[in-house]
Structures are given as C-alpha cells and as structure tokens.
Amino acid sequence: MLVTGCDISSTTTIVSTESEQYLRTLLALPDHMPIPAIPEFNPLTQEKITLGRFLFYDTQLSANQTQSCASCHFQIDAFSDALETPTGSTGHVLARNSQGLSNVAYNASFTWSNDTFLELEDQLNVPIRADDPIELGVTDSELATVLSRFETDEQYQQMFQAAFPGSDTGVSMNKIIFALASFVRTMVSANSAYDDYVVGDKSALTDQQKQGFSLFNGEKFECFHCHTGINFTVSYRDENSSSDSLLFPFFNNGLYNVNNDGSYPETDQGLFDLSSDPADKGKFRPPSLRNIGLTAPYMHDGSIGTLREVVEHYARGGTLTPSGINEGDGKNNPYKSALITGFTATDEEIDAVVAFLESLNDYDFINNEKFSNPHQGN
Template identity: 40%
Template structure:
C-alpha cells in the first residue's frame, strides 16, 4: 500500500488538495513525491580512512539537503565536529559545551525556559532544537539574514551579549591550547583537514561543528513509520492527524512541511520562503509591543510591522522540547493548544499586561479556533506521534567523552547529569 493511500485513508474527508496543493501543505514533501532519501546509509568516498566510515542515513522520504560547495560534509569532519560539540573545554571557562544547551535526551534542547550561558547569564530566548537544521534556511528565532551554519556558529562561540560559550580575544589561545593538549584531536583534525597537520584553529573548528550539525537527522517517529506502512496510528492519533491538516485546527499553515515548520530549503529548492510571524503572545499596554530585548525581527529592522515576529519552529519531537514559544513562557503542549485556540494570549496583570489576541501586528493566520476537549486530546496524541524514539540510540548523538571529565554531563545539574539519552 502506498504512502499516499495510507495518508488518504487517515485523512478521511480531507481532500488531497491539502497534500498536493503547493500553497497549502507539503506533508512529508508531498509524501516525498519530489523524490528524496530512501533511508539508506551514505558512504563517504572522500574519507581519509578509505571510504569505510558511514555518514548518518537520510530518513526515508526526506529530500537531499543543500550543502555549500565550499563546505562538504565528510564523515571525518562530522566525527571531529561531534567531539567538539560535546567537549566542555570548547568554552571560555572550560565548563560548557554546545551539548550543554543541546542535550540529546531533550531532542537537542535543554528543558529550560531560556538558555543559560557559560557565565550564568540568562538568555532572552528558548533553546531551539538542532535536529534537521540542515533543512532550515534561517537559523535563529528572529534573524532573517543569518543563513549559513558557519556564520551562525560564530554567535554562540563569541557572542558578548548575551554570553553563550564565552570565548573572546582574551581566552581564545587558552581554549585552543586545551584542545591541542588532548591526544584524540591531532588525528581527528588530520583526518578531517589533511592540510592542517593536526592543529586546531577557529575556522576548522567552526567548519567541523557545522558539518556535524548537517548530519543531525530526525525522521523515525511513529508518524514516519505510518507513512512507510510499518504501523497503524491509533484512532486518536489518526483523528489528530486529520485535524492538524484541515482548516478546523489550521496547524498546517505554519507547520505543514516534512519537517513540520514553514521554512524549508533542500537540494531541489527553487523558491525559498522565510516567513516570520507575530502570534499574539504579547500586546503590552495595547500598543502591540513585546518585551524589550525580545521583540523579534523588529530588533534588526526597527520596522513597526516586524514587532513580535518570530520563526515557527519544527514540531518534530515537540513532546521532548518543553517549555515552548520563543521565550519559553508556555509550559505544556496542552497550554500551547489553548493559546492558539484562543487566537493569542491575554495577560491581565503585571508589566506585560495586554491582550495579545488584539495585537495589531498579529498574523492573519492566528484566529479563534473551536476545539473540543476531544479535539485537543487527539491533536496532542498526534503531536506525540512525532517523537523519534530512535534518538536515544542514534550514534550521531552519542557523547564521545562520556565517562570522562570532558563530557558536558559533568557540569549539568545532578538531575540532568543522571539522565540517559
């Protein structure tokens, strides 16, 4: 039975215009009608080991990613990037790794309302997942101009406000010296960059971590297995699927791609759309304002129409990535559904008081939605079916420093450090 037939059966009364209509929803890239990955493991013929190292498999139904010609992804570069990603020595104070905020057991988020940098500074925004980031044309909550992973990587490494990894001109040499002092890195750098003589530098570090990030796929949820005909969704999950992709709940408008968001780029992309939307989360004093320091695209453009505009995140693994929204101020999936069903959030007291439902800059896609208690339960069931249980055993997400002092888990709070991905 074809995936299209399976989906048509699950959608029931929904006309397939929701699947085939180019302007509506490209569910699983129109069920991979455009071609795409077959779930096979890619070999790296250029790997210095002789091509015997595997790159992670592209999930079935996913299109081939667009990789910059001057930054090819090799298994050796990805392996070096994995070591760097989990290594706490790659920070100003030697106690924070990339993985400190992008933890495997939380779908590469951190479970916090907002991120905490290496100096203890709280960030204004919630940590986004890096899974399937290779398919994202923009790379932050609210910067339409940050389009390349290599450029984005400079932000967490070197940002001064807010401080993330805490690397600066005063400690750059010290950080590199820590890496040079480890016996693993010379061979890893030589394999990834044969012209490097095993010496780390910032350009190669950034290139390697970016290569690793481009291999972080997630596409083995119950929903994906359903599309392949490998299982049947529960009755509640099927009803939730129907609601998700029809006009009643309208979720698909912003979360209708194969990655369940509305910004996608891949090797076959011709027209790339990068929408940012105001969802009515705030309307301080009835003026349309969002909290200072967290005003979305407006902070870059200073255009009133951009106040409160943020990127819609992927809903893959959404059950693992609480709390929600750009500032982490909604705690549960149930509360998220209530927020969207109400057409925004009404804050009745405090410094942020205002009725977001009436925000003058709110997207026209956000309006009152009539959902019953059963509708909400079914949508939650479907959203939970987007969880990729294989993440716990994904070797690409395994900490190569596990059990050593260099592991990111050595500096997490005890409850987080004891968790097992």
C-alpha cells in the first residue's frame, strides 16, 4: 500500500485498507500475492470483469466474426495457444508467439518487447484495432459495424449499463477495452505446487524440484537475475511500486546472430524495431515463468520447442542456427546480455531445473470456471 501520500506522477491507485480487501476478494488473491497496480482511470468492478469475460470469448469482436481473444489465448494452455506463431482473423500469420496471460496484471510493460505499452488498456488496442498485421481487424471502417452488434443485443446492453453506470448508454471501443482489461487482470495464477511450498508446505516440491529451484537461483545458471520474484520476471510492478522505481528491462538472450552482426531475423528484432538503436537488437522483456510448462513453444517467435531445449540454450550461452537465411551463432551476438555466458551442466542438473519450472504449473488456473467461456452452447 502507498502510505507516503499523494504521488501524482504515479500510475498506481492509492487504496484504503477497506478497498484492499475488496480488491483481494475480486481478484481472489491469496495472502502471499501482492495487490497489482490497477490504474485509477479504470477501477476494478465485478460488472466490468463479467462483461470482459463475455467479450473475451465473443467472435463478434472481430470484423469478420471468425475470431475472439480466445482464438489465440486458450485457457487449457494457460491462455497461450501451442503454436509457434498464430494467424489473425483474415489470414495474416503474426511474427510473434501468443503470450500466456497468467498474472499479466503484474507486468511493468506489455507484449514481448515494447517500452511504451505500460497499461493493458494501451496494449489491447493492438489485437482489436491493428491493420498490419490484422488480428481481430476492427479497423476504422469496421468500427461502427462491430459496435452496433453489441448495441443491438439486449443482454450486452444490460451488461454495458451495469459495467458503466452513469455514462451514456452507447457502446464504445473504450468501454470494450476497459472491460477486457478488467477481466484479464483477474487472471491470477497462485496455486501451483511452488505456491504451496512458498506458503509453508515443504513437501509440496520433490527433492529434484528443490534442487532445480536452488540451481535456478544460483550463480551458475543465473536465471534469477531476470526471472525473479512472485511472477518470475524483473518486469514487475504492484500497487506499491512507485513510478520512479519501476524497471523496464529488455534483454538479448542470444537466440540469433544473423550476418554475425548481432541482428535478429528481419521479421522481428525486438526493441530495435521501435528505437532503431543497434544496441536494442534482439532485446525482449523477460517473460513471467508462471505456468511455463503449459505454454510451449517458447521465446518471442516460438522457436524453441521444449523446456529442456530452453535450458540447453542457456547452458550453451546462445542458440546456433547452422544454416538458412538466419544462419549464425547467437552465442556470439555482440548485444547479448552479459548474464548469459553459458555454463557446464550435467543432464541431472538440467532435468532438475526443468522439474522446478514445471512446479509452476497451476492446474486450478486452467480449470477455473471464472475464466472459462460464459456463452451458452459453447
């Protein structure tokens, strides 16, 4: 909780103890999880969460009515989609892997690599409105048609009214986005074997997983430098984070070295595509590792198939692409983080780290009715 008074530059909400309990209940947050930062302009309410859940699963939200958010974010895959990269509603193959949405509310920035999307409300414009590449395809020319689908539906009329009381009765893209962001913020995963261990059940992890946990947090494997804290990423914030202490970390972890000049494949060079600064080539946000055993394939382009191969990538100090247009050794990428130098690990140690990572799987999360498709007949 922020107790130091009004920091008007902060984007976090200043909450009273009473509203703290209210948020814990709405988010079904166990005691060991901090309260995420909820922006003041979009306070969390049950009515917005409910509306957001209906919208998340509704194909009427795409211009041609073929896709919904859930077409790329499946609950069974911890809201990723088991593909290297997905295809949008009109057939564009996207460059990036669909991200899992576990504990998304705690991320300091959004998407694989963007230091300007600091609120979910900013980011959600992309899947809905973008025209290159098209995801849901609600471009300017399609907007009125899509909004009218919800405006003329009686059940939606009631839900929009309940979610946005006191505003005009119309449906707007802002209301849709605010409701979706509210629903996505409730996707809290905090009931894995690892969580049981953290709250005191020392038998919740096997001996192998405990060995893996200490290797993960040790100076040989170095994982914890970038994947740390309750959400296993340094890209983190909660209601206590002040705007000047927030980190927006992005790293090159040695996945590619095209032309031996530090480049990544032309389709996606990470932060460099926004900044044009060569030092930003291949820089991506360290993802949360929550439910990581359920979100294969891995990395921003889905290019690594299994967790074992991910750990081998780090042990090698980068990935070798032996031939083809992306030929090169990521190990020698000049922009690679100094924390990724490679190390010698036995098969047993690698298995232990993989077993630990799998202890972050939360089967309650992927079976929780609150996150499931609410539409009848589905």
